[in-house]
Amino acid sequence: MSIKNPHLQDVALLLIFPVIFLFFLWGPLIEGNALYFRDLQIFFIPMKAFLAEWLSNGVLPFWDAGKFMGVPYFADIQTGVLYPLSWLLLIADGNHGIGLLIYCHLLLASVGFYLFIRRLGLSAIAAFAGGLVYTLGGVMVSSFNMINVVQGLSWLPWILWAFLRLVQLPTPRNWVIAVICIALQVYAGWVDASMMTGLAVVWLLLSQRPNLEQVGFLRMVGLVASAYFCALLLAAPQLIATFELFQYSVRTGGLPDSEIAGYMLGLDGLSSLLFPPALDALDWEILEAFPDGYVPLFLSLYVGWSALALIMAAICLCHRQAIWWLSLGVLGLFLAAGENLSASFYLHKMVGIFRYPEKYVVLFHLSLAIVTAFGCHHLARNCDWRNFASVLLVIAMGCELYYYNDKINLLQDADYYDLEQLTDIQHITANEGRIYSRNVYQEDVTSVRDLYLNYRNDLTPFTANLVGLNYVLGTAGLMHRSHREIIDLLQPLPPSQLLAMRLAFFDVRYLASNDIAFKEDKSWRSLARPFGNRLWDIGTQKSDLYFPTQVVPRQGLSPRFFSMERAVITGQKALVETDKQADGLSGQVLHTERLTPNNMRVEVETSNNSLLVWSESHYPGWQVLVDGTAVSLEKVNYFFMGVWIPPGRHEVEFKFVPTGFIASSVLAVFVLILLIILALANIRTFPSRRAIFSS
Incomplete structure (x- = not known):
């Protein structure tokens, strides 16, 4: 029996999302299994563990003594120290905490996308279909290995919803909601998401221009700009610290052309990303890339054949709004595929501070989700049997996404991150230090899971960036190939033991054998050659x-x-x-x-x-x-x-204490108080342009 009440329809469909996500993340969320691929295992897991540890002790961690010679922790925007949802890590720890964090953000994204589509005037089943594509589509799921990406993308539909609400009813309260959503996305820790969301907001305003005759297009642009400005004031404590850290980064001069090109989406591989993820070594060409230390991102654009059918239906109907939002996806592909498009490449050279231009496929993913909703809406409109067909198609879509994209989640047992079991040590000589090593990779790797298991057991060069080594094994210093200042100071030094002594003096204990120091030191290079990529323990550090x-x-x-x-x-x-x-x-x-x-x-x-x-x-x-x-x-x-x-x-x-943290925090609190007062004030709408001039 169908539900006639539209509000009950909304509630019923929204309640399906948490059930789907529960089964999708059953391993980490319920059983405590470990998600373990790429950046998640070498960067975000230990980063979040560090944050959870100190938040549970009532401390905001501003500094991390376990990397290099100590580095700013809070200033790294990816840590999310002030991000409110980081406190979810206090509810559940370890793998359960990571599962809960991803689960809640999928739920957040689905509700936000559903409300946005409903605000566009589409049906409930269309909003549900779009929400499925946005949350369980390839781009979102393949981003699980970078939690800050999932966090940032979860707020994108909320910002679109807030601004669409502001367009339709320009009240101070709706403006405040938009400000809060933008600020939360900034605190979520992925700067790229804010840039992409800004482009999506521009697309939204242009699509709503015919509805802005009474309000005024330029006036609405001013409201949007002022909302972003106030949001930046709210996020000032984080942004000021991050900007200061950026000034010390090698990216202040932009990225090299080769690195920009290396992280762009090749047009030749675009079509394969639209198909179901093929998680075998041959398809992903891991065997060729892996010996050089690069592990693929597992980027996927797969949204399911059912969704593609709805997208094609919307295109064939030549629906104006659907075509408009699809053009945003074309822009995303243009920005992502700059390796083969000189205009896009030049654009990224001007703002080449982010490593993953290919992630602009997020705009393509967003457009596919929106157009899916349009296709579903028009399929089900004014016809009972078509409405039934659309429901069946959405069910098939959910099954497709669950079956195929769930394979991207690589799981291991709950004790996977117990690094104590990885301390097999081979001594080279008493004075030359030692290396962490395991058996060589399997000769016949048949699956990505096998390859990643070896990747973790072998402690590849990426482990040099594994902050978890400090927290689990009690180390106090890591050498990383991008720490150019140290390398520059070490170049004139004699090789071997003296170099090891100098590294120890700089509080560096672990050194990856593909590091510049190894490459520029003949003696160390000859020692490392038989062992390939390993993590070297150079000995005991000096006193602090x-x-x-x-x-x-x-x-x-x-x-x-x-x-x-x-x-x-x-x-x-x-x-x-x-x-x-x-x-x-x-x-x-x-x-x-x-x-x-x-x-x-x-x-x-x-x-x-x-x-x-x-x-x-x-x-x-x-x-x-x-x-x-x-x-x-x-x-x-x-x-x-x-x-x-x-x-x-x-x-x-x-x-x-980060520079300017106290002053910027006072400013942020002051702005927040003003926003609360403005939201609670009995002001029904902003004064219209005509009212301003007539007064």
Whole structure:
């Protein structure tokens, strides 16, 4: 029996989404199985574990001491420290937490897309069909390995819904809703999503231009622009910290042409992405790419044959709105396929700070979902049997998407991320360190699952970026091939043992054998050659805090002079003129305590004015207090922090708060309060253009 009440129809269809997603994510969400492919296992799992650990202790982690010599954690927008849904990680931990995070965002995306399609005036079954395609289509599911992508895409339909609502009823309350949705997408942690959403909003406004005669198109553009401006103010704490980190990134000068081209979508492979995902090594050409350290993204555009039938129906009917939204998908393909399109490639060179131009297929995915809804709506309109046929087609679509795209989710047992079982160690020599290794890859790899299992067991070069090593195994430093500053300082050094000593001095413990340091060091390269891609443990690091016996100015010194006995004040002359032979600097570290990632407390004793060096990265936002009084922080040995300690016994505290965080947080709270007042105020609509001029 059909449901005649439209509101009951909406409720009934919306309640189907959580059931479908429950079965789709049953492994990680209910059984605690591990999603394990690509960035998820080497980056996001440990990142979220770190966040969950400190959020559960009531601490906002601003700093991560486990990567390199310490790096800003909050400033990396992907961490989502201030993103409200990150608190879901406190409800469930480990694999369950990741499953819950993805589940809730799929649910969020489906409801947002459903409301958007219904706001367009389409039927409930059409909105449901579009929601299925958007949430279970290839682009969304193949993005599970990058949680921030799923988070960002989940807010895209909500922003479209909010602006469409604003177009239809331009009230302050609807404007505030749009502002909140935009800000939440920014905090979700995928900048590209905000850019793509902006393009989709432009498409939405242009499609609604005939309906804006009374409101005024330019006035609506002003409301949209002001909404984005206020949203940026709400997200200021995150954006300011991220922009500062970007200034220290190698991407400040843009990406090389080769890297831009390497992450663009080849036109020759576009057609294959529209078919059901073929998860075998041959189809994905993994065997050729994998030895070089590149693991495919598993990008898929598959939306199901049923959805394609509805899309073709909408195109054949020449529906104006459907064709318009399909043109947005064409734009997405143009932006994604710049490797073969010079105009698109040039465009990405101008804004080449994001690694994945191919992800602009999100616009294509969005357009397919919207056009699917249009096709379903017109198939079911004004005819009972066609309505029944559309329902059957939507059911078939759901089954297709579930069956094929569920295969993209690579699952392992719950203990998959227990890295303790990966500590098989082969000693090279007592002095040369050691490498983590397993048996070589299987000669006959028959499936992607087999290949990824070997990938994890073999600890490929990507493990050099595995922040989880620190949290699970208690390491304190990683070397990464993009850390060019360290490499530049190490180049003039002699090879082998001395290089290992210098790496240890820079707090680097693990080094991937495909790193630049290996490639530029003949001795190390010859050692690594028989073992291929491995993760090397170069030995024990030096003490975190120490007093050098000699402090010298920077001029004329290369990194070969750095040691625990000698400190170089970077950027200025030494504050204390010392005799290189006998300077008399001395001090003793009595006690250290690190309660959170954001601070370090030290108790020291010195007999004279001495320099305390801490081998943590010198970065804006660090402050130091000696006996509760703020003092100047020195930059020592290019990277480290140092503070001058007067004679006697003292308590020293290093504290890290991102630059401008307090001020920007106050601003964001102030803007939020104003938005709440505006939303609650009894203002039915913004003054019209005619009313403004007549007054």
